[in-house]
Each structure stands twice: as C-alpha cells, then as structure tokens.
Amino acid sequence: MNLIEDCLSKVKKDCYKFILTQETSSDKFKNKDKMLKNYLVPLSFWIAKRTNLKKPYIVGLTGGQGTGKTTISSILMIILKKYFKLNVFKISIDDIYKTKKDRAKLSKKIHPLLLTRGVPGTHDISYMSDFIKKANSRKFKSINLPKFDKAIDDRFTKNNWYKVNSKPDVIIFEGWCVGARAESIKTLKKDINLMEKNQDKKLIWRKYVNNQLKKEYKQLYSKINCLLFLRAENFSLLQKWRIIQEKKLKLKNKNKKIKQKIMTKKEVLNFMQTYQRITQNMFKYAPKYASIVIKLNSNHQINSVKYN
Numbered sequence: 001m002n003l004i005e006d007c008l009s010k011v012k013k014d015c016y017k018f019i020l021t022q023e024t025s026s027d028k029f030k031n032k033d034k035m036l037k038n039y040l041v042p043l044s045f046w047i048a049k050r051t052n053l054k055k056p057y058i059v060g061l062t063g064g065q066g067t068g069k070t071t072i073s074s075i076l077m078i079i080l081k082k083y084f085k086l087n088v089f090k091i092s093i094d095d096i097y098k099t100k101k102d103r104a105k106l107s108k109k110i111h112p113l114l115l116t117r118g119v120p121g122t123h124d125i126s127y128m129s130d131f132i133k134k135a136n137s138r139k140f141k142s143i144n145l146p147k148f149d150k151a152i153d154d155r156f157t158k159n160n161w162y163k164v165n166s167k168p169d170v171i172i173f174e175g176w177c178v179g180a181r182a183e184s185i186k187t188l189k190k191d192i193n194l195m196e197k198n199q200d201k202k203l204i205w206r207k208y209v210n211n212q213l214k215k216e217y218k219q220l221y222s223k224i225n226c227l228l229f230l231r232a233e234n235f236s237l238l239q240k241w242r243i244i245q246e247k248k249l250k251l252k253n254k255n256k257k258i259k260q261k262i263m264t265k266k267e268v269l270n271f272m273q274t275y276q277r278i279t280q281n282m283f284k285y286a287p288k289y290a291s292i293v294i295k296l297n298s299n300h301q302i303n304s305v306k307y308n
Contacts, residue, residue: 007041007083014078015040022071024248031301039302040072043228043292044079046307050225051086051169055136058223061174062286063230064279065272066241067296072230073174080170089168093175095147096127100154111205113195117153118274120177120212125220128173131164132223140167179227180278181285182213192280195273206277213278229290233298235280241300243268 015036019029029035051057061073073090080086097117098106106122107115114122127145134143145162146155188206191197200206232238246263263271287293290308297303 004041008037011079011082014082015075018074035302039305040075044076048084056168056171058171058225060178060224060227062178064232064238065176066238066245067230067232069174073172086169088170089164090172093178096123097148098122098124110208113205116274119209120217121209125216129220177278179221180282182210183281192277193273226291228292229286231293231295239272
C-alpha cells in the first residue's frame, strides 16, 4: 500500500461523515473517492511537507461564491489532523466582518454600499493580522477570534467566538477575496453591472474597495505562505451555485427566523453584483500568482489540480 492509499484508508470514514452533512436528498456529492484520492489527499501531503512546527504554515484558500471553499478546507483540515497529527485552525474571512453598527457608520461616512458585507473594507482585518503575529511569536497565549452570524448579519456574542488555546501548525484562511489584488484605475472606471452604473456613478465605492486591497489587505495577504485558488469556468456558473447554496440552507434549516433571512434568486443575483468586479479580476489574474489552481467543472467537481 502506498502513502496516498494508506492516508485514504485512515481518513475516508471521517471525510465521508463530513460530506454527508453537506448533502441534501437532491444534491449528492459524486466521485467522492476520486476527489479524495486524486486531489485532496495529495494536496494534504503537499501542505504537510511544508510545515516546520516552529511557526504556523498559513494556507489561503480562495474562490468565488459557491465554489466549495468551506467543504474543501474542512476536508483538508480533517486529513491534516487525522493522518498527519497536525494542529489545524480554520477561519473564514466571513467571520471577521465589521459589525452591522460599524458598517452603518462606514456607509454614512464613505458610501451607502458599504453597509452590505462582502467587499474589502467591510472586514475588521486587524483580528487576523493580530492573530498571525501572536501565532508566530515564541510564547503563544490563547486568543479569541470572532464568529459571524449571517442570519442576523452581525457577529455572534463573544461567548460563541473561536477559542484558539494552542499554537496552530497550520492555519487555513479561506474566503472569496483572500489573496485578491487591486486593479488599475483605468479598468476601475468601466461599469461591469447595473449596480455599479446606478449606485456608484462617481466611483467612490469601487475606489474605496480597491484602495483597501492596495494597502491593508495586501499587507495581510503577504503573510500567507501559499494560495489555493478554486477556479470556476465563469461568473454565471457561480451565480447558479450560489442560488443552489441558498436552497440547501432552506432545506437544512428548521429555524423559521433563519429561513426568513435566506435569499431569493433575485436577492442572490443583486447581492453578487457587489462581488462581481473582484471575482472576475481573480478569474483573470489569480491563476498566475496562486500556488495551486484547483479547476472545477460545470458539475461542481474538481477537474484538475495544477501546482505552480
């Protein structure tokens, strides 16, 4: 038995158990064995080989909405913990959104569109920067990190935050704009959807977001050791997957209050307009600077993995 098969035999049960939680009766994962054996187990070996145990190895995992970042990062965490016995901490950029109150202040001060969570400038990235700094120090002290509740569009109370009690060997930092880079003023001037055309005529919103990428976010992303990019074929496919994601949430959630917050198809499409510019820019440039490009086919399955 080779190392890949040995690893697969030890992690398969736990991976399948997790995958089951992500499925619905009408939406089942296909080719699970192939996904694990051909792609995610070898990728885990690649990550494990680069850990040095003195300071955390930081894995950035990025891709458009609905690409499966949470699923893939969770499976990688299971493999790295179970087989390689590594201490892994996983967090999403979605967890470090600014509070609703802070975004309201930002929307009044800069631009109304900044009330909508998502784009660079709507996160409190100081949490992540501070965490990485502390995780890299010799004496690690336990740290609390926020968790975001999308049902109320605000943070969970502090007693529900992440508690990191020991120094991680691997930090998986996932999110749709993790690793995104600023674009040129020339391309910034061209409207790419109706939202930009009607609600950002003076380019205030997009310039603010772009400047955030140029400065604070660039500084944070420079601390990432490797970037994994989940590449979908096009933006319309992401829209389709994001709509499916909302339907799955509706099927899985029995809480009436949460169900009321789940977006309709029209709401998803409107919401995704705020993500479109950066997402399409990443389609174009991320494959050139990402450490690993995980290509997805139209059926939402991994088609290939390219190590750059």
